[in-house]
Amino acid sequence: xxxxxxxxxxxxxxxxxxxxxxxxxxxxxxxxxxxxxxxxxxxxxxxxxxxxxxxxxxxxxxxxxxxxxxxxxxxxxxxxxxxxxxxxxxxxxxxxxxxxxxxxxxxxxxxxxxxxxxxxxxxxxxxxxxxxxxxxxxxxxxxxxxxxxxxxxxxxxxxxxxxxxxxxxxxxxxxxxxxxxxxxxx
Amino acid sequence: xxxxxxxxxxxxxxxxxxxxxxxxxxxxxxxxxxxxxxxxxxxxxxxxxxxxxxxxxxxxxxxxxxxxxxxxxxxxxxxxxxxxxxxxxxxxxxxxxxxxxxxxxxxxxxxxxxxxxxxxxxxxxxxxxxxxxxxxxxxxxxxxxxxxxxxxxxxxxxxxxxxxxxxxxxxxxxxxxxxxxxxxxx
DNA sequence: GTCTATAAAGCGATAGAC
DNA sequence: GTCTATCGCTTTATAGAC
Numbered sequence: 001x002x003x004x005x006x007x008x009x010x011x012x013x014x015x016x017x018x019x020x021x022x023x024x025x026x027x028x029x030x031x032x033x034x035x036x037x038x039x040x041x042x043x044x045x046x047x048x049x050x051x052x053x054x055x056x057x058x059x060x061x062x063x064x065x066x067x068x069x070x071x072x073x074x075x076x077x078x079x080x081x082x083x084x085x086x087x088x089x090x091x092x093x094x095x096x097x098x099x100x101x102x103x104x105x106x107x108x109x110x111x112x113x114x115x116x117x118x119x120x121x122x123x124x125x126x127x128x129x130x131x132x133x134x135x136x137x138x139x140x141x142x143x144x145x146x147x148x149x150x151x152x153x154x155x156x157x158x159x160x161x162x163x164x165x166x167x168x169x170x171x172x173x174x175x176x177x178x179x180x181x182x183x184x185x186x
Numbered sequence: 187x188x189x190x191x192x193x194x195x196x197x198x199x200x201x202x203x204x205x206x207x208x209x210x211x212x213x214x215x216x217x218x219x220x221x222x223x224x225x226x227x228x229x230x231x232x233x234x235x236x237x238x239x240x241x242x243x244x245x246x247x248x249x250x251x252x253x254x255x256x257x258x259x260x261x262x263x264x265x266x267x268x269x270x271x272x273x274x275x276x277x278x279x280x281x282x283x284x285x286x287x288x289x290x291x292x293x294x295x296x297x298x299x300x301x302x303x304x305x306x307x308x309x310x311x312x313x314x315x316x317x318x319x320x321x322x323x324x325x326x327x328x329x330x331x332x333x334x335x336x337x338x339x340x341x342x343x344x345x346x347x348x349x350x351x352x353x354x355x356x357x358x359x360x361x362x363x364x365x366x367x368x369x370x371x372x
Numbered sequence: 373g374t375c376t377a378t379a380a381a382g383c384g385a386t387a388g389a390c
Numbered sequence: 391g392t393c394t395a396t397c398g399c400t401t402t403a404t405a406g407a408c
Contacts, residue, residue, distance in 0.1 A: 006391080025211035029384060039393050040385080046391095049387065072346050083313045108351040109292040111208045117353075124351045147360065150348065151341075154361060158344025162336065165294040165310045167303075174333065175340055192373080215402060225375050226403080232373095236403065 008046045008057070011036045014056045020103045024055055024112035052115060059119040062103060066127065074130035080137035084183060087131070088176055091156060098163025098172025105157045128153055135183070154180050194232045194243070197222050202244045206289045210241055238301060241293075245305040248289060252300035252313065260316035267322035270369060273317070274362055277342060284349030284358025291343045314339055321369070338365050 018027045020163045029051060030031050033040050047053040065094060077083040104123045107116055128149045135145035159175035200222045204213045215237060219226050233239040245340055256273050263269040281288060290309045314335045322333035345361035 007399080023209060023211060025209060025295050028382080030382080034304030035337065038391095041387090042392050045387070098361065104351075105347045106239060106295040108347050109287050109295060111212050113350060121353070125349060147364075150357065150360065151364065154344030154357075155337075155340055155346050157343065157347040160339050161291045161294050161343040161347075162310060165290075165306050167307070171340075174336065178333075178337065185242050214400080216400085224373095227376080228374050297401090312393070 006038060006042070008048070009061070010040065011043075011046065012058055012061045015054055016062065016103060018053055018056055020101050020106070023106060023110055024051070024115070025110075027051070027055075032075040052100075055112070055116065056119065059107070059116060059123070063119065063123050063126070063186065066123065071126050071130040074134040077134075080134040083134050084131070084138075085180075088180060092176060093159060095172070096162055099169060101164065102157060102160050103159060125155060148183065150182070155179055192224060192228070192232070193248070197224065197232065198244055198247045201240055202248065202289060205236050205244055206287050206292070209292060209296055210301070211296075213237070213241075238315055241298070242302065242305065245293070245302060245309070246292065249305065249312070250292070251353055252309065257312050257316040260320040263320075266320040269320050270317070270324075271366075274366060276314075278358075278362055281346060281358070283355040284346055285355060287350065288343060288346050291346060310339060334369065338369070 015032055018032050019037050021027075022031065029040055029043065031055065032051075033043060036043070043054070044050065047057065049056075069090050072141040074080075074087060093106070104120055107113055108120050108124075115118055128146075131149040131152060132142070132145040135148055136142055142149070155175055156179075159172050163169060163172040189356070191322070201218055204218050204221050205215075208217065215226055215229065218228060218237075218240065222229070230236065233243065235242075253351040254283060255276050260266075261271040280286070290306055293299055294310075296304050299306055314332075316337040317338060318328070321334055322328055341361055342365075345358050349355060349358040
């Protein structure tokens with residue numbers, strides 16, 4: 001049965017999409033109101049801290065999603081190779097093969113980084129450490145695993161930039177294929 | 187002797203820095219006025235098209251700089267290996283070892299991409315083709331060179347994202363070292 | 373060519389009725 | 391919890407004096 005009264009969490013996906021498409025400065029409250037279907041008054045009822053709290057909540061939800069679906073399996077799954085394989089599948093789907101921007105990466109480049117330094121850093125640190133842990137479980141030395149994890153994260157972010165610049169999903173697909181190979185060999 | 191009357195070109199570096207730090211939406215005319223030391227009236231005298239023309243001119247100048255210092259040597263220098271070596275040196279200096287954002291990359295991720303699609307794409311296409319041409323002159327097959335050039339560009343952009351997220355120049359330095367090695371071997 | 377004053381619109385945020 | 395109306399401020403852009 002459909003819910004009449006909104007919950008804070010129900011608003012986050014629509015808000016995330018607005019921030020992804022317009023950035024922090026470009027995402028106006030009017031636009032967020034339009035895209036969530038909720039009036040300004042209601043938005044400020046759920047987020048008294050205004051736009052900054054909205055973006056903060058979105059980043060929180062993103063980190064939670066990645067923790068559940070990607071970071072945790074990488075950290076703890078007994079089958080590390082399978083966890084890495086599922087990471088790549090999840091990444092391709094989540095970023096829609098490069099058509100969807102990584103909000104955290106976009107925030108890292110923009111002035112909004114200064115507002116959300118901690119959350120931006122936390123997201124990438126968790127990802128890097130989880131991936132490195134999986135690589136160690138696959139038999140690699142810790143320093144090599146750290147270096148490799150950093151390389152993979154940079155390649156993902158970089159190919160998201162290029163995929164959007166060229167408007168070409170193939171760029172992202174090629175990058176993912178190469179990364180799987182790089183991780184597989186050596 | 188100091189020039190009293192400003193020239194359009196003299197304003198571009200300061201404007202570029204403002205756009206880099208605040209993004210397109212975040213860079214207000216008031217801020218640009220403050221940082222260029224020129225009143226709003228004068229700014230609109232040089233750029234009747236307003237902020238969009240200012241950002242467009244900045245992108246133009248960036249492409250011209252890269253063409254002169256990086257793309258042209260990659261395309262035409264008889265010593266391709268040396269041109270690539272100088273590309274890495276220039277990139278490290280230009281991006282201040284990862285502390286300075288790539289404005290074109292930031293625009294590619296942001297909503298401003300839609301305004302500047304052509305210029306964003308042109309920048310990356312020129313870079314990729316010039317680098318691939320140098321790799322071909324070094325003896326690589328064309329398809330391999332194309333793929334490798336794409337990998338290098340993505341790694342540069344991605345490590346700029348990570349370097350800013352972690353606020354750590356070492357991330358960028360490690361990436362450049364690895365890329366030099368990757369290009370050298372095989 | 374440079375400036376100040378100002379217009380018109382949009383912004384984030386709040387108040388208060390329901 | 392949701393809405394409309396509104397405040398105060400900043401925004402882009404223009405007009406016009408010098």
